[in-house]
Amino acid sequence: MTGLRERQKADRTRRILEAASTQFRAQGYDPVRIEDIAAAADVSAGTCYNYFSTKGDILLAIVSMEVEEVIDAGRAVVADPPADVAIALDRLIRNYYDHSLQYLSKELWRRAVALSVEAPETPFSQRYLALDSRLTEQVSDLVAALQARGQIRRDLDSSVLGGIIFAQLNQAFIEFVKAEAMPLEDLHRINQRATDQLALLMAAR
Amino acid sequence: MTGLRERQKADRTRRILEAASTQFRAQGYDPVRIEDIAAAADVSAGTCYNYFSTKGDILLAIVSMEVEEVIDAGRAVVADPPADVAIALDRLIRNYYDHSLQYLSKELWRRAVALSVEAPETPFSQRYLALDSRLTEQVSDLVAALQARGQIRRDLDSSVLGGIIFAQLNQAFIEFVKAEAMPLEDLHRINQRATDQLALLMAAR
DNA sequence: CTTCAAAATTGAATGAACTCAATCTTTTTC
DNA sequence: GAAAAAGATTGAGTTCATTCAATTTTGAAG
Numbered sequence: 001m002t003g004l005r006e007r008q009k010a011d012r013t014r015r016i017l018e019a020a021s022t023q024f025r026a027q028g029y030d031p032v033r034i035e036d037i038a039a040a041a042d043v044s045a046g047t048c049y050n051y052f053s054t055k056g057d058i059l060l061a062i063v064s065m066e067v068e069e070v071i072d073a074g075r076a077v078v079a080d081p082p083a084d085v086a087i088a089l090d091r092l093i094r095n096y097y098d099h100s101l102q103y104l105s106k107e108l109w110r111r112a113v114a115l116s117v118e119a120p121e122t123p124f125s126q127r128y129l130a131l132d133s134r135l136t137e138q139v140s141d142l143v144a145a146l147q148a149r150g151q152i153r154r155d156l157d158s159s160v161l162g163g164i165i166f167a168q169l170n171q172a173f174i175e176f177v178k179a180e181a182m183p184l185e186d187l188h189r190i191n192q193r194a195t196d197q198l199a200l201l202m203a204a205r
Numbered sequence: 206m207t208g209l210r211e212r213q214k215a216d217r218t219r220r221i222l223e224a225a226s227t228q229f230r231a232q233g234y235d236p237v238r239i240e241d242i243a244a245a246a247d248v249s250a251g252t253c254y255n256y257f258s259t260k261g262d263i264l265l266a267i268v269s270m271e272v273e274e275v276i277d278a279g280r281a282v283v284a285d286p287p288a289d290v291a292i293a294l295d296r297l298i299r300n301y302y303d304h305s306l307q308y309l310s311k312e313l314w315r316r317a318v319a320l321s322v323e324a325p326e327t328p329f330s331q332r333y334l335a336l337d338s339r340l341t342e343q344v345s346d347l348v349a350a351l352q353a354r355g356q357i358r359r360d361l362d363s364s365v366l367g368g369i370i371f372a373q374l375n376q377a378f379i380e381f382v383k384a385e386a387m388p389l390e391d392l393h394r395i396n397q398r399a400t401d402q403l404a405l406l407m408a409a410r
Numbered sequence: 411c412t413t414c415a416a417a418a419t420t421g422a423a424t425g426a427a428c429t430c431a432a433t434c435t436t437t438t439t440c
Numbered sequence: 441g442a443a444a445a446a447g448a449t450t451g452a453g454t455t456c457a458t459t460c461a462a463t464t465t466t467g468a469a470g
Contacts, residue, residue: 110325255418260457
């Protein structure tokens with residue numbers, strides 16, 4: 001079934017991603033040259049371009065894997081949300097933030113966000129975009145779950161609200177990664193202020 | 206008072222920005238080389254780097270001037286907002302969107318947004334960031350004005366709400382510039398859905 | 411008006427992402 | 441299992457953005 005060619009292909013992809021991941025995390029984005037990644041992956045620079053369209057797309061592939069994990073971790077919260085609306089939202093978002101920074105530095109997030117805007121047609125940019133949509137959906141699902149429990153007004157559209165909440169948490173995250181000196185605690189605080197206000201607005205009376 | 210040196214400096218800055226602006230608008234960002242800008246501005250490539258830290262910063266300088274205009278145009282709406290909350294918000298945001306696209310293509314906006322995230326320490330990146338804050342403030346001012354008129358609940362924090370509304374309109378704009386094929390009308394529609402929902406939530410009963 | 415110091419300009423040199431024609435490997439065909 | 445076709449790999453070459461040592465221009469002081 002899986003011919004030699006196919007296996008080699010999968011293996012090379014894996015090696016390139018692993019080499020890039022290790023080096024980006026250790027040195028940051030700019031100092032790592034395609035040649036370095038290629039050398040560590042035991043291929044030539046040209047081959048990297050056979051597998052990924054740009055250096056940036058390699059980073060986006062790596063970041064996308066992290067975002068997948070973030071979404072997985074979020075499922076637990078949506079499946080069984082805390083009693084209070086503000087606390088439920090905060091729990092989910094805290095999850096996102098904490099998980100996101102576990103493996104990727106602010107610098108790598110800046111690069112990834114920039115790349116996804118700058119080159120939205122690239123294959124992994126599109127995957128990244130799709131993951132943003134899935135995050136939005138997950139927030140919407142949480143809103144819907146709370147609505148089903150009667151904790152949020154029934155006359156509201158959970159998917160529009162999910163979009164608003166996501167825009168807010170995403171914007172706060174981007175401001176956070178742009179400010180190298182800002183501690184994670186500040187991000188939590190800033191977002192909580194917004195989340196609390198939204199919870200107040202949405203709450204069933 | 207203004208010595209020759211100072212005058213030449215101002216003039217060179219102006220020439221560089223003018224040359225860059227013309228060429229970026231005509232050809233897009235990538236095809237324009239620093240050498241081209243320098244040639245049109247009658248200076249050498251090296252001199253461009255004496256005035257701006259990177260090619261990207263030249264673009265951000267140009268985009269910042271547009272954003273200033275957008276803010277100026279917004280003042281009129283805040284000074285005398287339409288009667289209805291949803292309409293007032295929509296009017297302000299429509300202004301932003303329409304004005305933004307008058308002179309800059311989606312591609313240039315993508316580059317600018319990407320640059321502001323990627324290199325947040327650059328001089329014009331910081332100016333751009335400050336302008337984002339001023340936009341947020343302007344939205345907050347509108348909320349406060351409507352609140353003063355008794356059209357928005359008094360127990361809400363206008364500055365937090367302004368932040369939420371700005372995050373939403375900004376995210377929608379970024380999605381719009383990322384999708385080369387998306388017509389402006391879709392952006393208006395998408396944002397209006399969110400704005401209407403927020404207006405519903407904030408409205409004094 | 412010279413002379414000197416400070417500030418700016420210049421363009422050749424550097425370095426890294428990306429391309430592509432030549433070469434090599436794998437698969438298919440007979 | 442040999443030959444041809446299809447698919448991959450390779451690394452030298454190209455193109456810019458950016459840097460920097462040498463040079464030129466401006467302003468100040470005597």
